Amino acid sequence: MRLILLGPPGAGKGTLAGRLTDCLSVPHLSSGDILRAQVRQGSDLGPALQKYMESGQLVPDDLIVKVMISRVTQPDCAAGFILDGFPRTLPQAQALNDQLTEVQAPIDMVIYLDAGEQVIISRLAGRRVCPLCDANYHIETMPPATSGKCDRDGTDLQARPDDAPQVIRTRLQEYSRLTEPLLEYYGTAGRFARLDGNKDIEEVFGQAQEVLTKTFGCVDEL
Ligand code: AP5
Numbered sequence: 001m002r003l004i005l006l007g008p009p010g011a012g013k014g015t016l017a018g019r020l021t022d023c024l025s026v027p028h029l030s031s032g033d034i035l036r037a038q039v040r041q042g043s044d045l046g047p048a049l050q051k052y053m054e055s056g057q058l059v060p061d062d063l064i065v066k067v068m069i070s071r072v073t074q075p076d077c078a079a080g081f082i083l084d085g086f087p088r089t090l091p092q093a094q095a096l097n098d099q100l101t102e103v104q105a106p107i108d109m110v111i112y113l114d115a116g117e118q119v120i121i122s123r124l125a126g127r128r129v130c131p132l133c134d135a136n137y138h139i140e141t142m143p144p145a146t147s148g149k150c151d152r153d154g155t156d157l158q159a160r161p162d163d164a165p166q167v168i169r170t171r172l173q174e175y176s177r178l179t180e181p182l183l184e185y186y187g188t189a190g191r192f193a194r195l196d197g198n199k200d201i202e203e204v205f206g207q208a209q210e211v212l213t214k215t216f217g218c219v220d221e222l
Helices: 011-025 031-040 046-054 061-072 089-102 117-124 165-179 183-185 199-214
Strands: 001-006 028-030 082-083 109-114 128-129 134-136 193-197
Touching: 001 011, 001 117, 001 183, 011 028, 011 061, 011 082, 011 109, 011 199, 028 031, 028 061, 031 046, 031 082, 031 128, 046 165, 061 089, 061 183, 061 193, 089 183, 109 183, 109 199, 117 128, 117 165
Parallel strands: 001 082, 001 109, 028 082, 109 193
Antiparallel strands: 128 134
16 A cells, blocks of 8 residues: 655644554655654754754755655565655655656555644644654644653653744745645546545544545455
8 A cells, every 4th residue: 555645734644644554554654754853863964954844944855855765665665655745746746656657566545634724723833742752742632641741752742843833834835835736746646535634533534544445445454
């Protein structure tokens, strides 16, 4: 199962991918998490990446394409993957398509999580993340068991620097300018489903289950 999750910042791509990765048994590849890990590990590119991310701008295509193509060609992706946050521009989509065509492993489905601006803003304002393991919480809709602490490792949770209101505005502008054109690119290309991402987590997961079951008949795996 090679799946792409598309949608604006805060639509719930990472949260849905986290649920689907378990039941589909394929890795969840979040481009944002991969970039943040590079920054944390002090890679040469780290400072440049951090500057783009903290300002809400997309990192250049050539850079992210290199990182993500190398990731999808790792052995753990042989049976498939869930892409969250990549591709995000037409050149990125074309580069991914070229790579997957070469290895005869096309994308099986694109799921578009749609969500309104007010929902997005309140989700990002309430998001808290673990700086150690990237686990994702929301102070109201997905709180940790102990307030302010990661359930997995007890680390103090933080707001993401790019969840500041002025940065959210830039991210939304980048999304409309550069990522929205992918809806047409994938919408006309075959298996494409739009989910209502404004709904709560269980409902969104239920919509995804329904679409995947209808398309692939994989009721047992879900
Ligand atoms: P990235 O980390 O990918 O951020 P994003 O796409 O803006 O997505 P988010 O992680 O903010 O949102 P999400 O849709 O995953 O929502 P989530 O599930 O977390 O990218 C960060 C930066 O990296 C970019 O700005 C860019 O600089 C760079 N970058 C990354 N990929 C790139 C690329 N391909 N090209 C160039 N640059 C790239 O949910 C949000 C909150 O809501 C959480 O708190 C969650 O608990 C809660 N929540 C989720 N779903 C629900 C629900 N249904 N109901 C209630 N609450 C919910």
